[in-house]
Amino acid sequence: MSWPSPRTRVALRVAAAVIGGYAWTASWVALLAALLPAAGMARSDAVVLAAMLGFVIYLLVLLWGFSMRSLARLWAVLAGGTVLPLLVLWLMR
Amino acid sequence: MREVLLLLSACVLMFLGFAWLALSQQRHAERVAASNRSRALASRAQRAIGLVAITLGLPCCMASQGGSFGSLLWAMLLPACAMAVAFTLTWRAHWLRPLARAAEKAFSRSASASASFSPFER
């Protein structure tokens, strides 16, 4: 692929990993925080646990985002993975 | 007083443990002995002893300062002692000569015996 230019590719990569990765993680953190109380945890504890795990998950997503070969697949997985938990949350309500 | 002695013992044990580990590496053993004599070190036993000494620092710290402070203290002493060894090797390598001699006496082998694939050695 000659398009997009290398500089654009780098920008898209960084945006994917940093911003896309954050959105993806935040989405799953929200779902986790909503599901844990159903398992018996106090809701304040659920929020705390989900948030703490969020940092570790985001770290892994960043490392993965910067090493995955295909930029297109990266965006697809991030977009899909961000929407899915939000969908579940919306259905739960 | 007991706390201070236990803490000092931990520091000494950990320093010696890291020094022992360093001396099991060709480059550092040569520098300390200030000679290029080839020596077959690659001693797993030597490294095991080094690691044990470092680990023994943990119960000393915990006995000195209690459970949570003790383990945190040990965790923070690890980089401090390791760096102390590294800087000793850099600037005052001859201070470790007695230790190197002891290591040689305890773990000397014939030159052909070092067939180790451990990650510590090339």
Next chain:
Amino acid sequence: MEPTFRKSMACLHTWAGVVIGSLLFVIFWMGTLSVFDREIDRWMTPSTRLPAAVAQQRFSFDAAARAAQPLVQGSPQWFVRPPSQRVPAVELRWRSESTKAFERRYLHPQTGALLEHTDTLAGTGFIFPFHFGLHIKWKNVGYWLAGLAGMAMMVLVVSGVVIHRKIFIDFFLFRPKKQLQRASLDLHNLTGVLALPFHFMIALSGLVIFMNIYWPSAMHGPYAREAKPEDAFFAEAYGSYKRAKAGAPAATASASLDAMASTARREWNGGEPFFVRVWHPGDANSYVEMRRSYENAVTMNVDTLSFDATTGAVLSWHTAAPVMGVQRFISGLHFIQFRHWTLRWLYFAAGLAGCVMIGTGFLFWLEARRTSHAKKGLPGVRMVEALTVFSVPGIIAATLVFFSVNRLLPLDAALAGYDRSELEVWAFYLFWLAALAHAALRGRRAWHEQTWAVAALAVTAVVLNWITTGQHLGHTLGHGLWAVAGMDLLLLVGAGVAALSARHLTRKARTFQTGIAQDPQFPAPAQPGNKASHA
């Protein structure tokens, strides 16, 4: 991204390091200083340099409240901290009705007299908040930048391990006599690998402290049905009890704070109240919030008791829930508010190691690319070099200027509408900006020039302390003023280290410029494309 995972991580480590490194150093530097923020406070507010024995006397909250009355009149809230080993005076703070900002004064622990006020932000007010918020309050951008740096730190640590192939072989290796590129890489690897668990833990724990800011999405699920989700969460997790004021004055005089403190000690099995806040003083709904000391544990507890101000009845009792307890332990690993001097010094040393790690990372990158960028006419090295000098020796020098100006300004200093504490901060930023200009103009020479400036400024600060307070090292060591003695000693040691580094950098720069290997230990200067083998 790259053909192999390792190559991707190499690319990531280099780029993240170069782009975020400056921000990281600033945060690490201010964080390392924050280990001794209260000691810096003592140095910058000479009237609070009281000997330790004074702090150990029995303290009465009621006496402190009486002494505070003339100052806190009309304030919606005020709080007091009893004297401690690190802060030997009584710290009083209140929200000013007019400015809505918090005022701080110190009282003598025995007489309750107001100690001479030095209007300064000092360590706890400038250095420490710089560390976690960069003093950029607009839309929490400062917190987000610090958060980005924290995540980047963890990414850098992991990627650094992945690309460091000879991690065990190089474990104890440091060759300062080699050319700067190799020596920097050795030291970068040494400080990085040996303190690896610390670097990872300090980054993660720092992020965990502000989990609410970074993951706002977490709160809205379980608390969706609350009118105010955030308030509900904070009440349940942190025990923040709130009661609106009645608007009517209190019927009787307020109950004894000391009696409440005794109740607190009983409830906490001997734990001491270290923080007492009175909300809506004089109002019928006034209440007293007491928090428990952090001195004896790693965990920063959230044990809180709230009492009705008039009757002394317990209104609210809170302790951390199990998972929150873990968060408080992790926070405690970062905040280190416990009383343990060996650990405090070890944290300080590890913080300095982190600063060295970031600085040497930059030095390595610059040396490795210097010749190739010069040949290709690329601006990269020049730009990064200016930024690096600005963020490494530059900010250190600016901090020393902050200390020196604190000693120089008269107590009632004010200029162009800025009060004394603001003038100190202006001096810091103006000098820092000048350092940037100097670095941009002087190029490579700026490194050792600014490092010499650091050495000179550190000595200047010590001398200024002597001149303005008369409490030189002999006096402070002799009278047990350990905070001031420690600061003066560290300044002098820092000056020595800076001088040695500056000399080392000067020598290396000269050798490079002559282009001849003067020292037989030096191999030929790095050829373009010949990256030092760390991968």
